[in-house]
Amino acid sequence: MKAHCVESAVTVAAPVLPRAPASFTGKHIAVVGAGPAGMACAHRLAMLGNAVTVFEARSYERMQSAPVLMLEEEGAQQELERLAALGRVRIEYGCKLGQHRELSALHLSHDAVFLGVGLASGRVLELTGAEAPGLVDAGKHLAAVHSTEDLLALPVPHRAIVIGAARGAVEMAARLKRLGTQDVTLVYRHGLEADGYEEQTARASYVRLRAWASPLEVLRDERGGVQAVRFEQTRLLDGRLVDTGGFTEIAAHAVFKAVGRASDDACQRDESACRLSQEGDRVRVDPFMRTALPGVYAGGDCVAPGHGIALALRHGALAAQTIHADLQS
Numbered sequence: 101m102k103a104h105c106v107e108s109a110v111t112v113a114a115p116v117l118p119r120a121p122a123s124f125t126g127k128h129i130a131v132v133g134a135g136p137a138g139m140a141c142a143h144r145l146a147m148l149g150n151a152v153t154v155f156e157a158r159s160y161e162r163m164q165s166a167p168v169l170m171l172e173e174e175g176a177q178q179e180l181e182r183l184a185a186l187g188r189v190r191i192e193y194g195c196k197l198g199q200h201r202e203l204s205a206l207h208l209s210h211d212a213v214f215l216g217v218g219l220a221s222g223r224v225l226e227l228t229g230a231e232a233p234g235l236v237d238a239g240k241h242l243a244a245v246h247s248t249e250d251l252l253a254l255p256v257p258h259r260a261i262v263i264g265a266a267r268g269a270v271e272m273a274a275r276l277k278r279l280g281t282q283d284v285t286l287v288y289r290h291g292l293e294a295d296g297y298e299e300q301t302a303r304a305s306y307v308r309l310r311a312w313a314s315p316l317e318v319l320r321d322e323r324g325g326v327q328a329v330r331f332e333q334t335r336l337l338d339g340r341l342v343d344t345g346g347f348t349e350i351a352a353h354a355v356f357k358a359v360g361r362a363s364d365d366a367c368q369r370d371e372s373a374c375r376l377s378q379e380g381d382r383v384r385v386d387p388f389m390r391t392a393l394p395g396v397y398a399g400g401d402c403v404a405p406g407h408g409i410a411l412a413l414r415h416g417a418l419a420a421q422t423i424h425a426d427l428q429s
Contacts, residue, residue, distance in 0.1 A: 141423075286298070
């Protein structure tokens with residue numbers, strides 16, 4: 101499980117654990133923090149068929165000297181080690197969010213992000229308080245968008261890239277063309293669906309399709325605007341998505357990531373659950389561990405500080421179920 105960074109008050113019940121690892125979904129989730137919440141989330145996501153990278157601020161040596169983390173389910177610890185050997189879960193040690201990695205970059209290069217960080221890290225990330233950020237940056241033309249209707253509030257670019265793997269992504273790309281974007285490229289980390297829907301819709305809308313490419317970074321010009329996106333080419337190996345070592349760059353003036361929306365039912369039950377907390381230091385989540393940032397989830401100390409390991413483990417497990425369901429919808 102050893103890998104190194106390439107750059108230097110919610111009550112929940114534990115969902116039922118799958119009996120065996122599911123077939124690969126093609127989804128890749130970033131988990132920030134190798135504590136109880138993070139590892140419980142990583143374990144369950146991998147069992148549900150997803151690929152997971154855990155970003156841990158502590159070094160490998162420091163983690164080895166830490167107390168052994170025991171997951172709740174019987175045999176889960178051994179299963180996690182097997183998933184790591186299969187490449188479904190890997191840990192990058194010495195990667196501190198806000199220093200070595202930025203939340204916006206993780207969000208762009210993964211299908212979802214789970215924050216299993218401590219309360220202090222939540223403050224550093226500015227995920228708490230009245231000035232909590234969104235992931236939409238229309239001025240620099242980098243945006244995570246809930247739906248095609250949200251595109252109306254953003255400048256229409258000459259060239260655009262849409263990153264996503266659901267039907268909402270191809271519909272977003274087609275909408276951009278209708279709004280007047282001259283060149284739209286829809287990028288998938290894996291191959292196209294067998295039903296041909298994406299290919300047919302893209303062809304009808306004159307949208308370019310690029311499969312088997314995972315976003316690495318947004319390249320900007322001297323004024324800070326988007327210039328291109330650098331991708332690493334991917335392929336399937338033994339039922340999992342792996343990098344090939346090949347790279348490509350696609351020119352664009354704007355980048356959009358198609359993301360899901362929290363359920364309306366959750367918002368109706370607790371309107372404030374759909375926003376990050378504006379009082380105190382904790383990160384506010386809805387009953388399913390979603391934050392107000394689309395595609396970003398949280399659990400553990402940053403959500404319920406001082407409530408212990410058992411609750412953190414349940415946060416991670418519930419978040420994994422929510423993430424998996426959201427990505428499959």
